[in-house]
Amino acid sequence: MRIIDMEQIGDVINELEWLGPVEKSLDAVAETTLNQKNSFMQQVRNFLHGTWLGHPLHPVITDVPLGAWTTAAVLDLYEFASGDKKFSRGADMAVGIGLIGAAGAAVAGLNDWQFTNDKPKRVGAMHAVFNLSATAFYLASWLERRRGNRASGIANGLAGFALSLGGAWLGGHLVYQEKIGVNHAPQQLPEKFVAIMPLEELPPGKLCRARAGDVDLVLFRRGERIYALAEKCAHLGGPLAEGKIEGLSVRCPWHGSRFSLENGRVLDGPAAYDQPCLAVRVRNGLIEVRDARVSRNARRAE
Numbered sequence: 001m002r003i004i005d006m007e008q009i010g011d012v013i014n015e016l017e018w019l020g021p022v023e024k025s026l027d028a029v030a031e032t033t034l035n036q037k038n039s040f041m042q043q044v045r046n047f048l049h050g051t052w053l054g055h056p057l058h059p060v061i062t063d064v065p066l067g068a069w070t071t072a073a074v075l076d077l078y079e080f081a082s083g084d085k086k087f088s089r090g091a092d093m094a095v096g097i098g099l100i101g102a103a104g105a106a107v108a109g110l111n112d113w114q115f116t117n118d119k120p121k122r123v124g125a126m127h128a129v130f131n132l133s134a135t136a137f138y139l140a141s142w143l144e145r146r147r148g149n150r151a152s153g154i155a156n157g158l159a160g161f162a163l164s165l166g167g168a169w170l171g172g173h174l175v176y177q178e179k180i181g182v183n184h185a186p187q188q189l190p191e192k193f194v195a196i197m198p199l200e201e202l203p204p205g206k207l208c209r210a211r212a213g214d215v216d217l218v219l220f221r222r223g224e225r226i227y228a229l230a231e232k233c234a235h236l237g238g239p240l241a242e243g244k245i246e247g248l249s250v251r252c253p254w255h256g257s258r259f260s261l262e263n264g265r266v267l268d269g270p271a272a273y274d275q276p277c278l279a280v281r282v283r284n285g286l287i288e289v290r291d292a293r294v295s296r297n298a299r300r301a302e
């Protein structure tokens with residue numbers, strides 16, 4: 001028996017009009033703090049997206065506040081139930097560590113959230129409301145503990161813990177239901193060379209869409225060389241064939257992720273994953289492609 005219908009929850013949150021101004025405020029904060037158009041800020045955004053990690057950074061950092069605040073809640077409940085204060089310093093420290101982790105998770109989360117749209121963006125705003133509220137309670141908890149008001153510190157901490165669980169649940173919804181942070185590029189590429197189009201139909205210097213079996217591809221021809229990547233952007237499935245060429249890379253038209261045409265490596269986020277790349281050859285005037293990993297392995301085996 002299912003307790004909560006995940007899809008319905010997303011729809012309900014999407015209808016909450018009071019989240020509109022919250023979204024606008026978060027967008028304004030992201031715009032002024034993270035979204036400046038210079039190469040230094042691009043590197044900062046890349047770091048926060050996790051392009052260097054091959055995986056989004058935000059869910060890695062969220063383990064810090066959740067783990068620390070779970071520890072604090074267990075120690076607080078022990079103190080509350082037994083009156084024994086021997087773990088109170090540990091609980092206070094866990095609250096503080098959780099606050100530091102929450103600040104990092106919030107920055108990385110905001111950086112990812114600003115490049116979402118529609119329902120996932122609205123659900124993400126609700127996720128932020130839960131987590132910011134949890135952090136506010138934990139801040140109050142930490143201050144009360146420093147003032148020696150243990151009962152109030154513990155009460156604020158437990159309220160924050162309940163909110164952080166709500167935020168974590170919505171974070172799971174964003175990944176598993178709304179598919180935010182997962183790899184949207186196709187993973188199954190042809191293992192054997194397949195012909196996709198006559199060479200003469202591929203104009204030089206222009207991105208061109210093609211198809212190999214079930215997989216949409218983007219092709220680019222420069223001189224004798226032809227490059228091929230999966231067309232659906234790893235970030236949220238944007239059409240790379242409608243993107244922009246920058247040197248030997250292609251920039252996604254939806255949120256600006258940039259991938260190397262030579263090997264599919266992600267050069268700029270918000271994508272955190274590389275784009276699947278295909279090896280290309282020309283036989284009898286036809287362009288043929290196969291999964292570049294197969295070609296690499298074949299070269300290594302020779």
Ligand code: FES
Pocket residue numbers: 115233234235236237238239252253254255256257269270271
């Ligand atoms: S879909 Fe978001 S950058 Fe491509």
